[in-house]
Amino acid sequence: MYDKLVYELSKNTKVAYSLPKSLIKDYALPKELTRELPLDLPEISELDCVRHYTNLSLKNFGVDQGFYPLGSCTMKYNPKINEEIASLASFKNIHPLQSEESVQGLMQIYYETSQMLASLTGMSEFTFNPFAGAHGELTGLMIMKQYHLSRGDLKRTKVIVPDSAHGTNPASSALCGFEVVTVESNPDGTVDVNKLKSLLDDTIAGIMMTNPNTLGIFEKDVLEISKLLHDNGSLLYYDGANLNAILGVAKPALMGFDIMHINLHKTFSTPHGGGGPGSGAVGVVEELVDLLPNPRIAYEDGKYKFKSTSPLRVSNFYGNSNVVIKAWCYILTLGKENISNVAKYAVLNANYVKESLKDDYKLPITNICKHEVVFDGLISEKASTLDVAKRLLDYGYHPPTIYFPLLFHQALMIEPTENESKETLDEFINCLHKIAKEAIEDPNILLDAPHSTILKRIDDVRAARFPILTYKDYLANKDQF
Amino acid sequence: MFKYFPHTLEDEKEMLKKVNLKELDDLFSDVDPSVKIKDPNELNLPLSHSEIELRRKAKKIANKNKELICFAGGGSYDCYTPSVINTLTSRQEFLTSYTPYQAEISQGTLAYIFEYQSLICELTGMDVSNASNYDGATAAMETMLMCINQTRKNNIIIANDFSPSVKDVVKTLANMHGINLIEADINNIDEYLNNDLAGLLLANPNYYGEIKDYTSLISKVHTSSKALVSMYVDPSTLSLLKTPREMGADIACGEAQTLGIPMSFGGPYLGFISTLSKYVRKLPGRIVGMTKDKEGKRAFVLTLQAREQHIRREKANSNICSNQSLMALHATIYASLLGKQGLKEVAKTAYNNMRYLTEKLEETKKFKLLNKNPFFKEALFETSFDVSKFLSYMESKDILAGIKVDDNKILVCATEMRTLEEMNEYVKLVEAYDVR
Incomplete structure (x- = not known):
C-alpha cells in the first residue's frame, strides 16, 4: 500500500516548477519584517507530485466508482x-x-x-x-x-x-x-x-x-x-x-x-x-x-x-x-420536462430499498418514505449497525449514514438517488441480505470487518487522546508509529 | 428515457409493484395537493438542453465576460496556477467523494487534509490548523468567536484597515451574536486594553498592502488584558515575511486564494485558521489527526469532534460542516510544487513588481503613493483625476487598472503574474491619459 506523505518525498534542491526570469531589479525587504523561522516545505519533482496525489486519490472512494447511499447527503451523479x-x-x-x-x-x-x-x-x-x-x-x-x-x-x-x-x-x-x-x-x-x-x-x-x-x-x-x-x-x-x-x-x-x-x-x-x-x-x-x-x-x-x-x-x-x-x-x-422526475425516481428508489430489506432489517416507520429510508439495525441483533457498515466496505460499497438520526439507536440511513438503476439497487439489496445472513451464521465476519480495505478498523480514540495534527507533530512522535 | 434516469418502463413497473403502488404520483399521496406543482409546464424553466445546445449557450454567455490584465487585488489576486493542479484536483476520487467520515475508504482526502494542516502551520508558524473555512472573511469572523469562547469576555477590537467587505462580514455576525465590536485605528486602542477585552483582530498586510511588525503591540495587548490576538495574513507572503507566530499572535487566519487558486469571480476560495496548541479545542470545523489501524498501520481520521455541531449541536464552537476541502487540496498541491524555493521566488517577484510599478507611477506625477509603511503586492494612490473614468478608459485597453477607493484614490496591485511589458504599458497609458 502506498503510504507516504508529500514531506517524505522531499530531497534538498529538487524543484517542480518553472517561473519566468525577472527582468526588473531586486528590491530589499525591510529586515525587521523578514521571516527568521525556518520554512520546511517539500522539495520534489513534478512527476513525484503527480504520482503522490494520484496514489492518494486511489485510497478514496467516489460516486464515479460505485454506489454511495450516504443518507442525507444526496450523493448523486456529478455530470x-x-x-x-x-x-x-x-x-x-x-x-x-x-x-x-x-x-x-x-x-x-x-x-x-x-x-x-x-x-x-x-x-x-x-x-x-x-x-x-x-x-x-x-x-x-x-x-x-x-x-x-x-x-x-x-x-x-x-x-x-x-x-x-x-x-x-x-x-x-x-x-x-x-x-x-x-x-x-x-x-x-x-x-x-x-x-x-x-x-x-x-x-x-x-x-x-x-x-x-x-x-x-x-x-x-x-x-x-x-x-x-x-x-x-x-x-x-x-x-x-x-x-x-x-x-x-x-x-x-x-x-x-x-x-x-x-x-x-x-x-x-x-x-x-x-x-x-x-x-x-x-x-x-x-x-x-x-x-x-x-x-x-x-x-x-x-x-x-x-x-x-x-x-x-x-x-x-x-x-x-x-x-x-x-x-x-x-x-x-433537465429542463422543465424532466425536473419532477428527479424527486419521483429518488423516492421510488428509496421505497424499493425499504420494501426489499424489511425482512432482515428493523423498519421502525412503515409509511411511504421520501428520498431516504431509515432502518434500526439488524432484526437478528447479531451485529451492530457499525459492523454492517464496515462489512459493506468489503463488498465495495460506500456505507449508508449510521447512527443518525439519533431517534433510533442503530440507525442505518439509506439514500439511493434517482441516478441509481434497478440493477444497482438489486445488487445492493442482495448484499445487505447476505450480510444479514452472515451475522447469524458467522458474526465474526462482521465484527472484524472490513477485511479487504487497505486499512483495518481505525483507532479514533487514540487520535483524540494523542493528537498528531501536523507532520511536525508526527516527527516529534515518530517512535510511536 | 433521459440520460440521468436509468429506469426503463419495465423497471418502473416492477419497482412500483414491489412498493404496492400504481403510479409514481402515488409516492406523494401524503403531500397536500395545495402545495404541489400541478403542471411542470407552469415552471419558469427552459426546455431540456442537449449537451451540444448547453455548451453553445454557455460559451455565448461566458463570452460576455471580459478577461482583463489584472492590476486589482483587494482580496482577490491573479496568481500562478500550475497545470498539474487541475489534473489532480479533478480526479473523481477527490472530486466526487463526501466529507471523509468513512476513514477506511477516505484515506486520500484525510491524508491531504493532514498535509494541508501541516502546510498552513509551516507558513504561519502556528501549531494547529483546521481543515479549511469558506473564505478569508468567514475565517476572520470565526476567530472573533474563538476569542469570545476562550476568554468569556465580549469586547472585540477590529483594526479599521481591514478590507471593507471582510469588516462587514465580521460586523454582521457580531451584531447578530451580541458581540461588542469596536472598530479602531490600531495606533489608538489603549482605552480598550482592559479586562473586558476578548480579542484584537489585525490585518497584515492591511487593505492597502501595508505590512508592519506588530510584535510590541501584541505584547502590550497580552500584558494589559487576557485578550487573544488574531492576525489576518496572506499566506503567499509568509515564505518571506515575519510570521504571526514570530510577532506573538495567538491565531493566524486569512484567505489562501493566493496559493494558486484562480480568481473565479470571488470563489471558490480558501479560508484558513491556525492557532497555538493550547487553543486547539476552540478551533471551528474539521480537524484530521494521525493514528493507527488495528494492525498498527499509520492511518488518518477526523478527530477532536467533540467541538463540532453534529455532536454538540447548539453548544458547538461553530456551525460549519462542509468547508472548502477541494480548495485545500488545490493549495496543498500548489505548495508542494513550488516548495520552499518556489514560494519565496513567487513572493519576491510580486514584491519587486509592485515596488517597480510604484516607482514608475510616481514618476508620472499623476499618481501619489499614500502608503506610509512598506507594502506587498498592492498600494493605495491618490490620483490627479477621477478614478471611475480612468478605470473605464483602462478597461477599453483590456486592463483592470485597480479598485476605486474613492473619487481620487485607487488601490493598485501587481502580482507575480504581471510582466515588465504589462507594467510599462500601464504606465505609458497613465502618461498619455488626458486628465480632462
Whole structure:
C-alpha cells in the first residue's frame, strides 16, 4: 500500500516548477519584517507530485466508482459537462471587482439560476453568497432576526428546532444569537403539533424545519404548523438538505415557508469535493428580499446590476461561483420536462430499498418514505449497525449514514438517488441480505470487518487522546508509529 | 428515457409493484395537493438542453465576460496556477467523494487534509490548523468567536484597515451574536486594553498592502488584558515575511486564494485558521489527526469532534460542516510544487513588481503613493483625476487598472503574474491619459 506523505518525498534542491526570469531589479525587504523561522516545505519533482496525489486519490472512494447511499447527503451523479463549462477561462479568470459591464455573463448565470430556483420553490429571489448548507442556515436566520428587529419586535429571541434536526440547525441558531428551543417528535419523527403549540409565544422568532424530515418522512401537518407560526408572528425556515425528495413536485413556499436554503451540492448535482466547495443558496419570499445579504444581483433596463439593500453581509464576494454555474447547467440539462422526475425516481428508489430489506432489517416507520429510508439495525441483533457498515466496505460499497438520526439507536440511513438503476439497487439489496445472513451464521465476519480495505478498523480514540495534527507533530512522535 | 434516469418502463413497473403502488404520483399521496406543482409546464424553466445546445449557450454567455490584465487585488489576486493542479484536483476520487467520515475508504482526502494542516502551520508558524473555512472573511469572523469562547469576555477590537467587505462580514455576525465590536485605528486602542477585552483582530498586510511588525503591540495587548490576538495574513507572503507566530499572535487566519487558486469571480476560495496548541479545542470545523489501524498501520481520521455541531449541536464552537476541502487540496498541491524555493521566488517577484510599478507611477506625477509603511503586492494612490473614468478608459485597453477607493484614490496591485511589458504599458497609458 502506498503510504507516504508529500514531506517524505522531499530531497534538498529538487524543484517542480518553472517561473519566468525577472527582468526588473531586486528590491530589499525591510529586515525587521523578514521571516527568521525556518520554512520546511517539500522539495520534489513534478512527476513525484503527480504520482503522490494520484496514489492518494486511489485510497478514496467516489460516486464515479460505485454506489454511495450516504443518507442525507444526496450523493448523486456529478455530470461531466457541468465541470467542463464551469472551467471555461472566461468564467475563471475574472476578478470579482471588475466593472459590471465586464461581468455580464456571470451575472446572467447568477440571475437566471436565482429565477429558476425561485420558480421551483415558490420563493421570490435567491442569493448565492453563502458557501455551504450551514452557512445558508446562518444567513437565513440572520434574515429572520433582522426581519423582527426591523419591525421593532425585540422580544423574539428564540428559535424552535425539532429534536430530529441536523446538528447544524441548533448550531446555526446559537451562532446567530438565538436561544434554541427543542420540540419533540412523534414516534415517526414528525413534529408533535400539540407540543409545538405549547412552545409558542411572542418570544419565538421562528422554526427551522426539514421537510421531508431527517427520517425521510413528509411532515403531514406542515400547513397547520405554518398557520400556527404565522398567527404567532413567527417565520418558518426550510432546511433544504432534503429538497431532492420534492424537487419539481412541491414548493416549500406553498407550505408556508418564508426562508429556505438549498444545498446546490446535493440537489443540484454539483460535486461534494470531499467536503466542499458547496453552495448554500438562500431564498426568501417577496416581503424579505431586501434583507438578502449584500450584494444582490438585479436585472434592470436590459443590464445586470449589483445592488445592496440589506444590513447583512456573509461573504467577501459572491460565494462559490463555479458551483452556481454547475447548478445552472444541471437545471438547463433537465429542463422543465424532466425536473419532477428527479424527486419521483429518488423516492421510488428509496421505497424499493425499504420494501426489499424489511425482512432482515428493523423498519421502525412503515409509511411511504421520501428520498431516504431509515432502518434500526439488524432484526437478528447479531451485529451492530457499525459492523454492517464496515462489512459493506468489503463488498465495495460506500456505507449508508449510521447512527443518525439519533431517534433510533442503530440507525442505518439509506439514500439511493434517482441516478441509481434497478440493477444497482438489486445488487445492493442482495448484499445487505447476505450480510444479514452472515451475522447469524458467522458474526465474526462482521465484527472484524472490513477485511479487504487497505486499512483495518481505525483507532479514533487514540487520535483524540494523542493528537498528531501536523507532520511536525508526527516527527516529534515518530517512535510511536 | 433521459440520460440521468436509468429506469426503463419495465423497471418502473416492477419497482412500483414491489412498493404496492400504481403510479409514481402515488409516492406523494401524503403531500397536500395545495402545495404541489400541478403542471411542470407552469415552471419558469427552459426546455431540456442537449449537451451540444448547453455548451453553445454557455460559451455565448461566458463570452460576455471580459478577461482583463489584472492590476486589482483587494482580496482577490491573479496568481500562478500550475497545470498539474487541475489534473489532480479533478480526479473523481477527490472530486466526487463526501466529507471523509468513512476513514477506511477516505484515506486520500484525510491524508491531504493532514498535509494541508501541516502546510498552513509551516507558513504561519502556528501549531494547529483546521481543515479549511469558506473564505478569508468567514475565517476572520470565526476567530472573533474563538476569542469570545476562550476568554468569556465580549469586547472585540477590529483594526479599521481591514478590507471593507471582510469588516462587514465580521460586523454582521457580531451584531447578530451580541458581540461588542469596536472598530479602531490600531495606533489608538489603549482605552480598550482592559479586562473586558476578548480579542484584537489585525490585518497584515492591511487593505492597502501595508505590512508592519506588530510584535510590541501584541505584547502590550497580552500584558494589559487576557485578550487573544488574531492576525489576518496572506499566506503567499509568509515564505518571506515575519510570521504571526514570530510577532506573538495567538491565531493566524486569512484567505489562501493566493496559493494558486484562480480568481473565479470571488470563489471558490480558501479560508484558513491556525492557532497555538493550547487553543486547539476552540478551533471551528474539521480537524484530521494521525493514528493507527488495528494492525498498527499509520492511518488518518477526523478527530477532536467533540467541538463540532453534529455532536454538540447548539453548544458547538461553530456551525460549519462542509468547508472548502477541494480548495485545500488545490493549495496543498500548489505548495508542494513550488516548495520552499518556489514560494519565496513567487513572493519576491510580486514584491519587486509592485515596488517597480510604484516607482514608475510616481514618476508620472499623476499618481501619489499614500502608503506610509512598506507594502506587498498592492498600494493605495491618490490620483490627479477621477478614478471611475480612468478605470473605464483602462478597461477599453483590456486592463483592470485597480479598485476605486474613492473619487481620487485607487488601490493598485501587481502580482507575480504581471510582466515588465504589462507594467510599462500601464504606465505609458497613465502618461498619455488626458486628465480632462
